[in-house]
Amino acid sequence: MLKLYEHPFSPYVQKVKISLYEKNVAFEVEVPDAFSGGPTEFGKMNPRLEVPALVDDGFAIFDSTIILDYLEEKWPTPPMLPPTPRERARVRMIEDVCDTYYEAINWGLMEVRAWKRVTGDAAMQLESRATEQTAGVFKWLERELGSSQYFNGASFGYGDLSVYPHVHGSVVWGVGPKANTPLATWVSRVEERSSVRKTIEATQQFAGSLDVLPQMLESGAFARQYRDHRLEWMMRSGGVEVVLAGLKKKTIRFSSEVS
Numbered sequence: 001m002l003k004l005y006e007h008p009f010s011p012y013v014q015k016v017k018i019s020l021y022e023k024n025v026a027f028e029v030e031v032p033d034a035f036s037g038g039p040t041e042f043g044k045m046n047p048r049l050e051v052p053a054l055v056d057d058g059f060a061i062f063d064s065t066i067i068l069d070y071l072e073e074k075w076p077t078p079p080m081l082p083p084t085p086r087e088r089a090r091v092r093m094i095e096d097v098c099d100t101y102y103e104a105i106n107w108g109l110m111e112v113r114a115w116k117r118v119t120g121d122a123a124m125q126l127e128s129r130a131t132e133q134t135a136g137v138f139k140w141l142e143r144e145l146g147s148s149q150y151f152n153g154a155s156f157g158y159g160d161l162s163v164y165p166h167v168h169g170s171v172v173w174g175v176g177p178k179a180n181t182p183l184a185t186w187v188s189r190v191e192e193r194s195s196v197r198k199t200i201e202a203t204q205q206f207a208g209s210l211d212v213l214p215q216m217l218e219s220g221a222f223a224r225q226y227r228d229h230r231l232e233w234m235m236r237s238g239g240v241e242v243v244l245a246g247l248k249k250k251t252i253r254f255s256s257e258v259s
Contacts, residue, residue, distance in 0.1 A: 002027040005042065005053040008203040011103055011165030012064035013052045015095075017202070018161040019068055021195035023075045027054075029202075047258045050225055065095065068158070080158040087152075091159035094144055094151060097137075098166045104233035105133045106169035111234070113173065115224065116214045117242050129237040134175045141167075142182050149189065156193060164190050168200065223253040 004020070004027050006013040020027050032042035032051065045060035046053040053062045054070070061067050072081055081088050109130050112123045141163060145151055151159030167187055170176045177183040190196055216222045226234070226243070231254075234243055246252035 003055045004029050005032045005046070005055070006051050007031055008206055010051050011106070011169060012099070014165035014168075014199050015161045016052050016054070016064050016067050016071075017199045018164070018195045019071050019080055019158075021198055022078065022080065022156075022161070022193075023071060025071070025075055043256065047256060049253075049256055065099070072158075080152075080161065082152050082157060082159075088158075090144075091152060091157070091162065094141075094159050095162035097140070098162055100229045102137050102166045103169075104229040105130050105137070106166060106173060107230050108233050108237060108239070109173040109175075111224070111239075111242070114210050114213050115217055117217070117246065118239070122238070122241070125238050126242075130173075131175050133237075134170050138177055138181075138183055145182055145186060150186070156190065160190055161195075164196060165199075217251050220250060223251050225254070226252045227255050 002020075002025065004013070004016065006017070006029050008014075032053075033040045040049070042053070043049050045055065046062040048062060050062075052064055052067060053060055054067045055061075056070075056074075061070055068080070072079065082091060108126060111117050112126050112130075118126065141151075144159075148154070150156050151163055164187070167177065167183065171187070177187060191200075213222075217224075224246070226246070231243065234240075243252065
């Protein structure tokens with residue numbers, strides 16, 4: 001059986017789980033010891049020390065996009081990618097914007113509201129920037145959706161499973177789509193799917209753990225991954241001091257050296 005190394009809160013994990021459920025592929029899950037930033041057994045299969053990672057008969061795959069491609073090639077039915085090269089490119093570009101721009105906005109809100117790295121006026125500034133940016137993403141997504149039922153077109157697929165985890169994250173942080181907008185209607189439609197419901201239900205068992213996150217950070221037991229787009233978001237959104245404080249306390253980590 002496939003093993004998926006995960007954390008249910010991760011939008012990257014969520015899109016992989018949705019695909020697995022849609023394809024009716026059996027899998028088991030495990031939350032790895034990977035989030036302190038130190039050497040772990042998990043690091044031997046994923047040098048990035050991040051989730052998701054998928055193990056299929058001893059073969060380990062990391063990066064959610066690569067995993068989705070692997071699933072599509074090994075279990076092509078039902079297909080998640082649309083049939084034409086142009087449409088495949090379009091949904092992959094949607095995925096890229098969601099993974100490298102949109103994800104960082106919700107991640108930043110979690111840094112402020114759950115991890116409480118910053119308070120007062122500085123926190124309000126970061127939250128205001130995140131709210132403005134989210135509104136911009138929603139405008140772009142609604143243009144991409146157009147008059148279609150799904151981002152994939154006539155049926156649910158790759159574009160939808162790539163977008164939904166991030167929009168759901170916005171809903172969690174109180175900045176979801178306004179009622180009766182095309183994006184809100186799409187969310188309601190997608191949430192009727194069993195694959196989506198099961199994926200989101202898995203987050204509930206971890207919801208109560210949010211209250212302990214600031215203490216975990218203060219103790220040094222957890223170092224948040226700040227690579228790529230996340231670091232960029234914090235720097236350009238006014239969080240330079242957050243980064244400097246995190247580096248000083250060693251509660252921020254970047255990608256590990258590969259050897």
